Amino acid sequence: MKEAYQINKIYSIILILAGLIGITARYFEVGDWQFTALIPAFFGLVLFFCTTGIQNENAVIGHVAALLTSLLIIMSVVMLSKGILGDAGWSRKQWIFLIVIVGGIWSLRSQIVYFKTQRKRKASKNKS
Known part of the structure; x- marks a missing residue:
């Protein structure tokens, strides 16, 4: 398994x-800039x-990275459910939300494993 920092970077x-x-894609499809599309880029x-x-x-x-990743996953799940349950079809937005969710779960899982390993290492160091 890769290290948590490598997965976070990817x-x-x-x-x-x-x-x-x-x-x-929004600019080439519609002709305007929708700056809310930059939310994943900001995160x-x-x-x-x-x-x-x-x-x-x-x-x-x-x-902080784990908190931001969790927040992004929750926001993406909410937005994905709005798109799927609404009258909108499966479009570019839904694919981006799905990528954010899957990648976020992958990143968050690696961070949790990293935190557990770090705690075990500190506990064994304190016993010595």
């Missing part, structure tokens, strides 16, 4: 690309800057 790049593709940028802190085992930054 997920943040996916989010940045999803936001940029979303705003670009991706913040998570990208958290990567170094996660790599250096900074617990605060790791928890």
